[in-house]
Amino acid sequence: MTNLILAAVAALAAGLIIGLLIGRSSQGSTLRQRRAEQQIEELRNEYTRYQAQVNEHFMESAHLLRRFNDAFRDVNHHMARGANRLANDDEWLEELEQEKRRARLTDTSAESGDVAEPPRDYAPKKDPEEKGTLAEGYGLTDEEKAKA
Template identity: 40%
Template sequence: MNEMENYVAIIIIAFLSGAILGVLIYRLVKGDGGRSKRVEQQMDDLQQKHTRYQAQVSDHFVQTAQLFNRLNDDYREIHNHLAKGATELCSEDNANNLLNLATQAPDAPVIDHHDDISEIEDMYAEPPRDYAPKSNNDKGTLSEAFGLKDKEEDKEKNKDA
């Protein structure tokens, strides 16, 4: 019996460990399913928000287009009102002149800067040079030899003195 008791004990231990292992695996699998459901729910929420945002943008541009159309209609109405007033209140010649001015695009003055630039270039052909030599024989301040005295010049000056 002793041997039989050992077999029964092994079977009971194996059954309990299998049951515990099964419960753990079930919870792990079920827990992942819950996470995937949450991720799917978040994706659906984001998709709905995106769809609402697209609808808002579309509505915004439709309303903007309607407002521009209304603005154009108001502008046309103002123009017609002014034209009617000009024909009723002004003499025929003045009304025709005003109507012609209203239909023509304003002439932008043509500015030719080329003449101005050439005139400035003639006045100031060369920028002032602070480094220019005082005479043709002198060296300018940007010369490599500026400020350096030659040994020969020193000898000549010493001879003259």
């Protein structure tokens, strides 16, 4: 009977040890799982804060642009009213007409053949056998050519 009791106690001890090992290994995975869930939650919260900051930035930008457009429109209206009130319309029309006449005159001179030739990046040759500007001896006298 003592052998039976000893065997039962040994089995109980072995069961406890195995149970503790299994419990700890499962606790390790649940701890890792909880940590991962916490990190995911922190990332979600950070992303939500970032989205809120982006939305706030664009809302403020839209508000500032609207104020800028309103101020620009006010300045434009002010300038138009001032021009209408202060400028003499007859003088403006006469000046515009003179500008049109000047533009027509310059256009007709270009059509009549007085078109300027674009500048060249080389000197034209007078004789086909003459050395070009890129030749080594261009512009040198015979003495200077002999020294070179």
